[in-house]
Amino acid sequence: MTRRGFLGAAAAVPVAGAAPLAAGCGRTPSWDRAAYRKADRSRVAILPARDYTVPLTDVVLQGIRHFPLAVAGRKVVLKPNLVEFDPAGVINTHPAVIAAAVEAFRRLGAREVVVAEGPGHRRDTEHLVAASGLFRTLTDLGARYIDLNHDDVRSVTLRSRFTELGRLHLPETILGADLIVSMPKLKTHHWAGVTLSLKNMFGVVPGMVYGWPKNVLHWAGIHESVVDINSSLPAPQFAIVDGIVGMEGNGPIQGDPKPCGALIFGDDLVAVDATAARLMSIEPRKITYLQHAARFLGNAEHERIAQIGESLESLRKEFRVIPRFESVRGVSGA
Amino acid sequence: MDRAKDRPPLTAALLAAQDADGGWGAEPGRHSNTEATALAVLALGKTSDPAGASAQRRGLDWLVGHQRPDGGWPLGVGQDQSTWPTPLAVLALLGRPEMRERAAGGLRWLVGHGGIDPGWLIRALYRLWPAALPVRMDPTLKGWSWNPEAFSWVEPTAYALLALKKGRAVLSGPDVDARIREGESMLFDRVCEGGGWNYGNTNVYGVSVPPYPEVTAIALIGLQDRRDTPAHRGSSEAMRRMLAEVDSGFGLSWAIAYLAVHGQDTAAARGRLAASYARTGFLGSTRTLALALIAAGAPEAVFGL
Numbered sequence: 055m056t057r058r059g060f061l062g063a064a065a066a067v068p069v070a071g072a073a074p075l076a077a078g079c080g081r082t083p084s085w086d087r088a089a090y091r092k093a094d095r096s097r098v099a100i101l102p103a104r105d106y107t108v109p110l111t112d113v114v115l116q117g118i119r120h121f122p123l124a125v126a127g128r129k130v131v132l133k134p135n136l137v138e139f140d141p142a143g144v145i146n147t148h149p150a151v152i153a154a155a156v157e158a159f160r161r162l163g164a165r166e167v168v169v170a171e172g173p174g175h176r177r178d179t180e181h182l183v184a185a186s187g188l189f190r191t192l193t194d195l196g197a198r199y200i201d202l203n204h205d206d207v208r209s210v211t212l213r214s215r216f217t218e219l220g221r222l223h224l225p226e227t228i229l230g231a232d233l234i235v236s237m238p239k240l241k242t243h244h245w246a247g248v249t250l251s252l253k254n255m256f257g258v259v260p261g262m263v264y265g266w267p268k269n270v271l272h273w274a275g276i277h278e279s280v281v282d283i284n285s286s287l288p289a290p291q292f293a294i295v296d297g298i299v300g301m302e303g304n305g306p307i308q309g310d311p312k313p314c315g316a317l318i319f320g321d322d323l324v325a326v327d328a329t330a331a332r333l334m335s336i337e338p339r340k341i342t343y344l345q346h347a348a349r350f351l352g353n354a355e356h357e358r359i360a361q362i363g364e365s366l367e368s369l370r371k372e373f374r375v376i377p378r379f380e381s382v383r384g385v386s387g388a
Numbered sequence: 389m390d391r392a393k394d395r396p397p398l399t400a401a402l403l404a405a406q407d408a409d410g411g412w413g414a415e416p417g418r419h420s421n422t423e424a425t426a427l428a429v430l431a432l433g434k435t436s437d438p439a440g441a442s443a444q445r446r447g448l449d450w451l452v453g454h455q456r457p458d459g460g461w462p463l464g465v466g467q468d469q470s471t472w473p474t475p476l477a478v479l480a481l482l483g484r485p486e487m488r489e490r491a492a493g494g495l496r497w498l499v500g501h502g503g504i505d506p507g508w509l510i511r512a513l514y515r516l517w518p519a520a521l522p523v524r525m526d527p528t529l530k531g532w533s534w535n536p537e538a539f540s541w542v543e544p545t546a547y548a549l550l551a552l553k554k555g556r557a558v559l560s561g562p563d564v565d566a567r568i569r570e571g572e573s574m575l576f577d578r579v580c581e582g583g584g585w586n587y588g589n590t591n592v593y594g595v596s597v598p599p600y601p602e603v604t605a606i607a608l609i610g611l612q613d614r615r616d617t618p619a620h621r622g623s624s625e626a627m628r629r630m631l632a633e634v635d636s637g638f639g640l641s642w643a644i645a646y647l648a649v650h651g652q653d654t655a656a657a658r659g660r661l662a663a664s665y666a667r668t669g670f671l672g673s674t675r676t677l678a679l680a681l682i683a684a685g686a687p688e689a690v691f692g693l
Contacts (some may be wrong), residue, residue, distance in 0.1 A: 175587055177543065178602050178663075180636035180671050189668060199671065204414035244522075244593060262414070262421070262463055265472075265534025265541060266587050273504075273538065308595050376593060 083278070085214035085285060085350050096322035096353040097121065098329040099362040100369060103317050110154035110317075111161075114294065117319035118158055120362050123292060126163035128232035131200075131289075133294075134158065135238045135254050136171045137306060138186040144299050144311045146182075146235050149191040151296045151317070155237060156197050156342050170227050172202030172257045175307070177266050179203065186352070199229050203261035214285035216278035216346055219270075222286065223263045231289045234258075236323060238293075238329055240300030240316075241308055246276050247341045247379050249306050250327040250335065251293035255283050277343035284323065285351060292317055293326040297333065302373040316369045324352025325359045332366055332385045334373035340382040395437065398665070402428055403443050407672045408444030409465070410413045411454075415672045419584035420466030422473035425450050427678035429480040430690050451477050452490060459493030460501070470497055472534050472544040475551030479690070482554055495559040499567050500546050503533035503540025524591040531574035541588040542578055543605055545571050546610030553613060553693055575607055576619045583619075583626030599623075601630040602639040605646035609691050612649050624650070635659065637670035645687035658684065 099120045103113050118125075132155050134147035152169060159167045169192060171256060173182055179201045183189045192199050205225035228234060246253055256279070257269060264270045270388035271279040284291075295318035301309040316333065320326035324347045328338035338344045338354050348354035375383060392400070406412055411420025425447050429518045454460055460470025475609035478494035481487035505511075505525040513520060514527055531545030552564055556559045580590050584599025585607045590595060604627050614620050614672040615677075627646060634643050640661040647654045661680055670676040682690050 176600060177587075178600065178636050178638045180668055180673065180676065181602075181634075181639055183671065184668060186633060189671075201414075201671065201673070204418075204673070204675075206413070206419050261534070261536065262423075265538055266543070267541075269533070269538035270535050304593060304595060308592075308597075314637070 070131055071371045079384055081218070082209050083214065083216040083281075083346065083349075087350070089213060090285070090350045092349050092350065092353060093322065095360050096320065096325035097360045097362055098320040098322070098325050100320065100329065100333070100364045100366065101317050101319065102364050102369065104315055106148050106150040106298055110150055111157040113317055114154040114158040115161065117294065117317060118162065118292075120319060121292070121321045122323065123233065124147075124290075125159055125233065125342065127165050129230065130159045130164045130233045130235060130290070131227060131231040132159075132167065132169045132235045132237055133257060134169060134188075135249070135256060135257065136173050136182055136186060136188065138173070138175055139182050140307075141185075142238065143307070144301050145307055147239050149187045151294070151298070152188065153191045153195060155235065155294055156192075156195050156323065159235075168198045168200055168227065170200040170202050170205075170225070170257065170258075172205075172225070172261055172263070174257060174267050177203070177261065179188050202227060202258055203266075205260060207260050207263060210286060212282045212286045214282050214350070216281045216380050217274035219274050219279070219282060222283065223260055224258060224286075225260055228258045229288055234287055234289050234291045236291060236293045238295055240295055240297035240312075240314060240318075240334065240374055241304040242302050242336075242375050242379070244304055244306070244378070246280070246343060247375070247382050248327070248336055250330045251295060251323045252280050252284050252327050252343060252347060255287065256280065258287070259283065268337075270293050276348060280343040281315050281346045281351070284347065290321070291323055292319075292321050293323050294355075295326060295330050296337045297330065300334070300373065302334075302375070304376055308375075312371060312373055314369060314371050316364065322352040324348050328354035328356075329359060329361065329366065333370055335370060335385055336373060336375070337385050392439070395439075396684075398677060398684060399432075399435075399437070400676070402431060402677050402681055403439055405677065406443050406446070407451060411450035411465070412447065412674045412678070413464075415674055418621070419423070419465040420450060422451070422454065422461040422477050423463075424674045424678065426473060426476035426480040427675055430592070431678040431681035431685075433682075433685060448484075448487075451480060452487075453491065455490055458497055459495075460497035461494065466683065469536060470501070470531065471536055472547070474498060475547040478551040482551075482558065488558055491555060492558045495552060495555045495564070498532070498552055499559075499563055501532070501536070502530045502567075502571075504537060505530070506539065511601060516543045522593050523589055525589070526577045529577050530572035531571045540574055542575060542585045542607055545574055549610035550691065559631060572611065572614060575611060576617065579619045579623060580626070583622035583624075584630065585623065591674070599626055599630065601627065602636075602642045603616045604630065605639075605642035608646050609642075609649055612693055615650075631657070635660070635664060636675040637664045637668070637673070637680050640664055641676065641683040643684035645679075645691050646688070647691045648688040650681075654683075660678060
């Protein structure tokens with residue numbers, strides 16, 4: 055359990071003054087203003103995929119090709135969301151989407167494509183990888199899985215100061231990547247509101263150092279940690295969101311399946327997450343970490359996102375949230 | 389005599405995974421760390437294989453060389469803070485008279501450290517209005533944490549309890565007893581509905597969080613001398629229910645250790661452990677390789693009190 059979790063819930067009931075005492079609140083965030091220059095406009099592609107049996111490699115290739123990504127000869131690290139396993143649940147990025155991404159980046163000439171994750175709750179990675187079907191998928195593809203929780207690590211200086219962490223240990227696999235592809239599941243989240251491509255990067259933080267769960271980040275502030283991690287990743291990033299079947303309600307673990315029939319692509323993770331939130335009928339301006347990130351990492355405003363592919367309206371669904379986040383529902387300006 | 393040909397596959401793989409500095413990394417080729425090295429030293433046990441004995445000696449030297457002045461152990465090479473693998477390093481040193489003082493130093497570090505305090509506000513909320521909290525736990529109970537700047541969680545607490553209990557011949561006293569009692573209380577408080585443990589949350593927003601078999605096994609080993617308690621009895625039942633679903637090297641190794649420590653039959657689980665290794669190679673995890681080797685031998689001697 056985390057201080058923010060305790061206080062967040064306490065704030066949901068009227069305990070005046072509790073929430074501002076949480077870590078991550080009350081300080082003036084800062085970042086290296088010269089290092090970040092938001093584009094005037096960002097592009098996000100929403101491509102339909104009815105279910106996991108359609109030819110997903112073609113869809114993923116189509117999605118990637120909407121963006122000027124340098125892939126040939128590069129080391130690509132795919133970072134799916136693999137947290138827990140529940141045979142009846144939809145917790146994790148579907149192996150078929152991961153397989154499609156491996157194939158797609160290989161076809162685009164990547165020197166190496168690896169799948170890397172540091173599950174946040176369960177230390178038994180072998181169980182998660184095997185039970186989820188990912189082990190068989192990767193074995194069939196001849197692709198490597200790297201457990202970021204147990205990777206060699208290096209301490210890096212954070213490039214923004216939304217938390218007071220200052221430095222974080224990050225895995226060498228992430229630090230050595232030429233392109234990091236965040237591949238989250240489209241989910242609601244009982245602490246953060248939604249968990250998408252930015253929040254998914256919690257998984258690059260090594261459990262060996264920070265534990266299961268990655269408690270230090272929670273104490274530092276979940277929203278603030280999301281921003282500091284993403285601002286400090288050294289390689290260019292891309293996002294492929296598995297929204298074929300998402301999760302609503304008490305996510306990220308115990309929510310219910312929510313078919314949405316979409317894959318979402320983009321090279322501005324803020325814009326991708328803002329669009330994905332709108333697809334869930336959730337207002338991105340009410341998600342704290344998206345508010346923070348939109349100040350310097352990317353575009354969240356609807357009018358600054360050029361949308362490609364399927365229209366948002368045609369695929370938008372009403373995602374249920376827990377009562378604490380009821381106020382984030384409903385989308386304006388889209 | 390060339391023993392290599394006759395060496396069991398797990399032993400051969402573990403020996404091959406040793407780093408040049410004498411330690412073991414999380415996977416072959418990774419920097420040595422305390423967890424994998426301590427488990428490898430324990431796994432090589434009382435080996436009669438000269439290569440195994442030599443590897444174990446070098447592993448012990450690595451542990452000695454990386455003990456910090458405060459008595460604890462860091463995660464591994466290049467880390468400068470004592471932290472959660474300390475009890476595993478202590479276990480590797482216990483029973484070796486020449487290491488007695490080093491083991492005592494590690495135990496003293498454990499007695500003096502633990503999860504951080506949640507602060508006055510959370511303590512007050514818990515006392516006055518526990519229903520306002522999203523989780524059902526007593527946040528004031530202090531076990532041990534993964535990170536010196538974090539809260540107490542189940543697995544590091546179980547490791548610390550095991551080391552303190554096995555180390556009583558080396559370090560004992562009222563402060564040790566008090567720390568053990570509080571750690572046990574923290575584990576009792578974190579038992580999932582229906583028994584067993586996960587990482588340490590039993591209920592979030594009114595929804596029960598299920599136990600994990602591997603964490604349940606580790607916690608039961610940490611509480612092996614508390615079989616009279618409802619937590620141990622209920623969680624042993626939960627472990628029996630979960631046993632059939634355990635499929636990984638890490639999970640099966642800890643399950644076998646739990647069964648062996650509690651005098652139960654391990655044959656079926658050992659067969660599944662071998663199948664797991666054949667299927668996944670434990671994803672290259674040196675820690676799991678060492679644990680499996682312990683499980684294949686006499687885990688009750690390594691983890692029993």
